Amino acid sequence: IIKGNYIDCLKQLPDNVKTIYADPPYTRDHYSRFYHVLETITLRDMPEISMVTVHGTTHISNGIYRKDRYQSPFCIKSKAPEAFNAMFKAASSTGRNLILSYSPYDETKKTHPRVISIKQLIDLANKYFPIVNIVSAGYFVHNKLNSSKNKLQASNEAEILIICKNN
Secondary structure: OOOOOHHHHHHHOOOOOOEEEEOOOOOOOOHHHHOHHHHHHHHOOOOOEOEEEEOOEEEEOOOOOEOOOOOOHHHOOOOHHHHHHHHHHHHHHOOOEEEEEEOOOOOOOOOOOOOOOHHHHHHHHHHHOOEEEEEEOOOEOOOOOOOHHHOOOOOOEOOEEEEEEOO
């Protein structure tokens, strides 16, 4: 197990690792929102709680998040393109293949938008890999962790695999 920044981890992989599987977040919702309570229990600390300002009123965040919680660059629209570019570049520069799991987004439906489009991902992958293919992971729908009145439409094809090969 290697724990750390994704680029540092990619650089530390042993030589016998030929293929990397990546499943980064694909919406503005950070995975950390599901783990901050467990992190606090593990750390046994009393963190500051993050605050949000909505319409001029400041209050505790709905998720009651730690103020210092990690936020992945893959979840931040302005940082995601560079994060993906760096991941493709790092994986390719070592001669490894990369399988990227990502969720497609149909802009014609009322669904939760992705921080980067599949076309952008393919364009970035093509900069570093000679072979880039898209494969459906099958037909299934992601579980929604909110009330049914807040659920948006969902595609039956919840994941695709972008397969990037060096040879």
